[in-house]
Amino acid sequence: MQKKHPSALCMFDRMMSAANGKRIVVFLDYDGTLSPIVDDPEQAFMSDSMRSAVREVARYFPTAIISGRCRDKVCEFVKLTSVYYAGSHGMDILAPMRPLKSTSTGDAKYQTRVIDEQGNEVVLFQPAQEFLPAIEEILKVLDEKTKEINGVMIENNRFCISVHFRRVNEEDFSTLEEQVKSILEDYPRFHLTRGRKVMEIRPSIKWDKGHALEYLLDTLGFGNSKDVLPLYIGDDRTDEDAFKVLQTRKQGYPIIVSSIPKDTKASYSLRDPSEVMSFLLRLARWRRNSNGRLLI
Ligand SMILES: O=P(O)(O)OC[C@H]1O[C@H](O[C@H]2O[C@H](CO)[C@@H](O)[C@H](O)[C@H]2O)[C@H](O)[C@@H](O)[C@@H]1O
Numbered sequence: 001m002q003k004k005h006p007s008a009l010c011m012f013d014r015m016m017s018a019a020n021g022k023r024i025v026v027f028l029d030y031d032g033t034l035s036p037i038v039d040d041p042e043q044a045f046m047s048d049s050m051r052s053a054v055r056e057v058a059r060y061f062p063t064a065i066i067s068g069r070c071r072d073k074v075c076e077f078v079k080l081t082s083v084y085y086a087g088s089h090g091m092d093i094l095a096p097m098r099p100l101k102s103t104s105t106g107d108a109k110y111q112t113r114v115i116d117e118q119g120n121e122v123v124l125f126q127p128a129q130e131f132l133p134a135i136e137e138i139l140k141v142l143d144e145k146t147k148e149i150n151g152v153m154i155e156n157n158r159f160c161i162s163v164h165f166r167r168v169n170e171e172d173f174s175t176l177e178e179q180v181k182s183i184l185e186d187y188p189r190f191h192l193t194r195g196r197k198v199m200e201i202r203p204s205i206k207w208d209k210g211h212a213l214e215y216l217l218d219t220l221g222f223g224n225s226k227d228v229l230p231l232y233i234g235d236d237r238t239d240e241d242a243f244k245v246l247q248t249r250k251q252g253y254p255i256i257v258s259s260i261p262k263d264t265k266a267s268y269s270l271r272d273p274s275e276v277m278s279f280l281l282r283l284a285r286w287r288r289n290s291n292g293r294l295l296i
Pocket residue numbers: 029030031032036037038039040041044066067068069155157162164166195196197198200236238
């Protein structure tokens with residue numbers, strides 16, 4: 001059922017009074033959350049004011065961005081070194097260094113110790129590595145087969161592929177969809193998911209944004225903590241996996257970005273990226289003003 005969810009801005013004081021004494025961890029989606037949806041995925045820039053708001057939040061709370069995009073692309077858009085990044089719907093995570101065995105959700109064989117651009121030792125977690133050769137093949141076939149359809153854009157998100165149809169004529173959509181499905185018949189270890197005017201080809205592994213959220217909580221040291229309060233803000237279907245994890249854990253605040261009522265597992269809503277920015281600024285201000293009164 002499509003329900004209207006209370007505004008996280010209107011409910012802010014109530015939400016934060018329940019957060020007192022807890023360790024807030026902030027998770028953010030990128031497209032449609034930190035940047036407005038635009039026709040050309042290459043032009044989905046984040047405003048400087050949004051960047052400042054995220055930087056502000058990351059000063060006070062561990063903050064991670066979990067996106068469907070390839071991780072390098074999100075880093076390039078966000079340009080902040082103070083946040084953690086997970087790309088390809090969580091299949092490519094650069095996480096803080098922890099003893100590799102301490103994770104409850106991640107398989108240690110997919111983890112590698114690496115040095116990040118700031119010279120810190122971090123963990124790279126990539127559970128879909130074995131799918132890379134097939135992804136390269138699918139990309140080639142897709143390019144070839146869809147080149148006659150105007151407006152299609154194929155985006156290589158490293159461990160998954162986006163087939164954008166925002167600029168495809170309505171009458172061409174079913175042809176495109178059939179072509180994508182027929183390609184996937186030759187690759188049974190992949191499946192198709194849907195986003196905003198996009199079809200996404202993903203390896204069929206049990207890993208999504210919800211698993212990424214849990215993995216990051218683990219590596220940040222909050223795996224089994226009762227005192228952690230994860231906050232996840234996202235606008236798309238794939239964010240529902242993360243909302244579901246918070247619902248199951250009975251912990252934290254899942255917040256959907258939508259100006260209309262939606263069928264969602266989120267508990268609160270923000271209308272658009274500008275409300276997301278207001279919320280983030282308010283969160284940082286709340287923390288600044290309550291400094292000293294919190295158990296942090
Ligand atoms: O998980 P996200 O960070 O939200 O990424 C999901 C997809 O976002 C991008 O596509 C969406 O935004 C584009 C730019 O505004 C828009 O043109 C497109 O129609 C939307 O679907 C990104 O390009 C995809 O690769 C991501 O999977």
